[in-house]
Amino acid sequence: MALPKYADPLERAWHYIYLVICALIFLFLIAPILVVMPLSFNAEPYFTFTEKMLKLDPDGYSTRWYDLLLTFGMQEPDAVRDSSWWADAWNNAHWIQATKNSVIIGFFSTILATTLGTIAALGLSRSEMPARRAIMAILISPMIVPIIITATGLFFFYSWIGIQNWGIPYLGVVLAHATLGIPFVIITVTATLVGFDHSLTRAAANMGANPTRTFFKVQMPLILPGVISGALFAFVTSFDEVVVVLFVGGLDEQTIPRQMWNGIREQISPAILSVATILVIISIALLTTVELLRRRSEKLRGVTPR
Amino acid sequence: MTDSTANGEMLTTADGRPLKAALAKAEAHAKRRAFLLVLPLLAFILITFVAPIGQMLFKSVNNEGFTVHEDLGTGVRTPIMTNIAAWFDENPLGTDPGEDAYEALAKDLVVLRELKAPGQAGTRINYELSGSRSMFTKAARKAKKLKPPYKEAILDLDEDWGSPKLWQVMRGASSSFTSNFYLAAADRQRDENAKVVMVNENRQVYVKLFMRTLNLSLLITFLTFVLAYPIAHLLATLPLRHSNLLMILVLLPFWTSLLVRTTSWMVLLQSQGVVNDALVASGILGDENRLQMMYNRTGTVIAMTHILLPFMVLPLYSVMRPINPSYVRAARSLGATSWTAFRRIYFPQTVPGIGAGALLVFILSVGYYITPALVGGADGQLISNLIAFHMQKSLNWSLAAALAALLLGGILILYWLYDRLVGIDNLKLG
Known part of the structure; x- marks a missing residue:
């Protein structure tokens, strides 16, 4: 935004004040996320910068909290770090267990949400779809309804149908997380389908392709970027979800957010900050992926950036 | 769109069907296909999201704490407090509970004792009248030893059994369906004459x-x-x-x-x-x-x-x-x-x-x-x-x-x- 030539001094002054205000707001947005990174390397169990840290003294920094993440819950954390130590960590360390659970739950709920969501988005984006508005409102509602209400409802429903006796581990949490991820899949995939040229499917049908073949050979490659970003949204939703897990998850179904939640409520230690740092790095990676996918999708669909 | 051309001939498709009917059929087919694509997800959301929330909201008007006991192990459901519910049905609001009411209460307390359910019934009453849960557990413990005249015997256990407020709350709870929880959520309650009043100021949260x-x-x-x-x-x-x-x-x-x-x-x-x-x-x-x-x-x-x-x-x-x-x-x-x-x-x-x-x-x-x-x-x-x-x-x-x-x-x-x-x-x- 360039300042016009005819601006008077007052406007000039305001322009620079405005830029400073914007910079401060951006700082407000980003600082809380960045501040945990250096603090997670604090050598002391404090949540603030020690004098040594400010002087950039190497003694002020350590990786002890990352080490604690690895060893917390191990049977023999102090043994020599050979292969049996690593096996111990893999099998017993609480945070590693939580990561495993989070990945399993996230993976299956993402598959479920993405499959059902993409098929439904194909239907929803057709002009013939009956009662489109009402159905769309129902499908998006898991994003709007307060999470505590969803969790409470599922708690009663699952105990009523006795889902924990079905013998399928994680089933309740996976179904719930799929439900919570579906709105994101619907929104991203229908957005991709808005610019979709339906004469392509007609052309495919004209050349003798059946609907399944048309979908996989013509539609799917074009909407794939949208589907993948929807899937990433669904995965992040599950990976970050704590309330439903607290209400319906079994005792052995500890996930990363649940472990964090317990850590924050009981005795918050800088180990939480090291988890937070790792999660921030993951979200930076995911954001980059989604951004690249969005550009690719725009290129594929021939939409020029606004 | 008109069905016929200028010289009165029907417009038809190549296989001889009227054009309008063929179009309607094709449109219905397209509609069905679009809907079938959405159906799996819609069913999924209805089952895993809408139904649970509906079931939970049903609990806001339905509480069986004072009417049915469900055994957690076997799932057997036994009606409880039946005698007192019958008494409430026969006697309108405002009737002073006499010997017959207390006799019904004593019989129900015996049933509660056998089912090990006095805590459940007491808790239900306790939601609306705090301090009453212990009255139920205490009375049920001694229920078998109660002798006529029941009114005196029960009042001997605890004078509060005579409180009109308690009887009003029991009357409300003897039906599984109630709007009292909505009243409570709006800081209101029913007094002994079942009139809606605000709760005490220090309990309005x-x-x-x-x-x-x-x-x-x-x-x-x-x-x-x-x-x-x-x-x-x-x-x-x-x-x-x-x-x-x-x-x-x-x-x-x-x-x-x-x-x-x-x-x-x-x-x-x-x-x-x-x-x-x-x-x-x-x-x-x-x-x-x-x-x-x-x-x-x-x-x-x-x-x-x-x-x-x-x-x-x-x-x-x-x-x-x-x-x-x-x-x-x-x-x-x-x-x-x-x-x-x-x-x-x-x-x-x-x-x-x-x-x-x-x-x-x-x-x-x-x-x-x-x-x-x-x-x-x-x-x-x-x-x-x-x-x-x-x-x-x-x-x-x-x-x-x-x-x-x-x-x-x-x-x-x-x-x-x-x-x-x-x-x-x-x-x-x-």
């Missing part, structure tokens, strides 16, 4: 909490608007190359775990935290009067404003981006000051974005749970936290359901409004 939730949500919506407007404007007017880079600063918080962002604010706002340390080090604050910014309302407001800010920036940005800058330039060339041009030309064009963002942020903040639970302390709690409290701690599930129903009702109205004004299709995620 729910209306206050609803008001607080509303106020804080409005405040948060306003703050996100104030913070989002300048940066959305900046993003919308910068060339795309630069604005895409700055957009990352908005999207990164959006993608970062909610717990991580809440933790960061805990770290920043603690009394020994970064913000206070910086203020003390720069000499603005003395070491002894560090600001208390966490475990109170301030913490909730700051953290939630930060967390919900992207939901305001994104709709504003998508409305501001297509605004043609020549409108403002035209206004300036006609002699408007930059303030007038902004106020009369630019701002009115951004109102749809403000509406969309404000509604979305408000809807999301009214139901917020995690952040207030972690940084809210006592006076930064919202209505969701109270629902969780009644679910997990006080175990008054019907009251939790009634509170949830009220909250959900409000949110659905706002959601409907959002759909009307903005359209769900226009929801954008970065």
Whole structure:
């Protein structure tokens, strides 16, 4: 935004004040996320910068909290770090267990949400779809309804149908997380389908392709970027979800957010900050992926950036 | 469309069917196909989302604590308190409970004792009249030894059995269906004549909490608007190359775990935290009067404003981006000051974005749970936290359901409004 030539001094002054205000707001947005990174390397169990840290003294920094993440819950954390130590960590360390659970739950709920969501988005984006508005409102509602209400409802429903006796581990949490991820899949995939040229499917049908073949050979490659970003949204939703897990998850179904939640409520230690740092790095990676996918999708669909 | 041509011949398809019928059939077929694609997901959502919430809301008007005992092991359901319920049916409200009423009560207490269910029945009464649970457990323990005249025998156990309020509450509870939990959620109760009155002033918590939730949500919506407007404007007017880079600063918080962002604010706002340390080090604050910014309302407001800010920036940005800058330039060339041009030309064009963002942020903040639970302390709690409290701690599930129903009702109205004004299709995620 360039300042016009005819601006008077007052406007000039305001322009620079405005830029400073914007910079401060951006700082407000980003600082809380960045501040945990250096603090997670604090050598002391404090949540603030020690004098040594400010002087950039190497003694002020350590990786002890990352080490604690690895060893917390191990049977023999102090043994020599050979292969049996690593096996111990893999099998017993609480945070590693939580990561495993989070990945399993996230993976299956993402598959479920993405499959059902993409098929439904194909239907929803057709002009013939009956009662489109009402159905769309129902499908998006898991994003709007307060999470505590969803969790409470599922708690009663699952105990009523006795889902924990079905013998399928994680089933309740996976179904719930799929439900919570579906709105994101619907929104991203229908957005991709808005610019979709339906004469392509007609052309495919004209050349003798059946609907399944048309979908996989013509539609799917074009909407794939949208589907993948929807899937990433669904995965992040599950990976970050704590309330439903607290209400319906079994005792052995500890996930990363649940472990964090317990850590924050009981005795918050800088180990939480090291988890937070790792999660921030993951979200930076995911954001980059989604951004690249969005550009690719725009290129594929021939939409020029606004 | 007409069915016939000018010379009266029916228009038909190649295989001889009337054109209109063939079209209708094709359209119906297309409709069915579109619907069948959506059906699996719709069924999934109805089963795993709508049905559970419906079932939970049903609990707000239905409580079988005083009417049916269900054995947890076998699942056998036995009606309880049947004699007293029969007495209530025969005698209208206001009848003084006589010997027959007490005899029915004594018989029911024996049944309770056999089923080991006095706690359950007592708890149900206790929701509306505190202190009555122990009366039931105590009386049921001695139920078998009770001899006629029952009235005297029971009043001997505890004088409070004669209280008209207790009998009124039992009358209400003897039916599984009740609206009393909604009354409780609105800080009201029934007195001994079943008239609706306010509860004692020191026990009026729910209306206050609803008001607080509303106020804080409005405040948060306003703050996100104030913070989002300048940066959305900046993003919308910068060339795309630069604005895409700055957009990352908005999207990164959006993608970062909610717990991580809440933790960061805990770290920043603690009394020994970064913000206070910086203020003390720069000499603005003395070491002894560090600001208390966490475990109170301030913490909730700051953290939630930060967390919900992207939901305001994104709709504003998508409305501001297509605004043609020549409108403002035209206004300036006609002699408007930059303030007038902004106020009369630019701002009115951004109102749809403000509406969309404000509604979305408000809807999301009214139901917020995690952040207030972690940084809210006592006076930064919202209505969701109270629902969780009644679910997990006080175990008054019907009251939790009634509170949830009220909250959900409000949110659905706002959601409907959002759909009307903005359209769900226009929801954008970065």
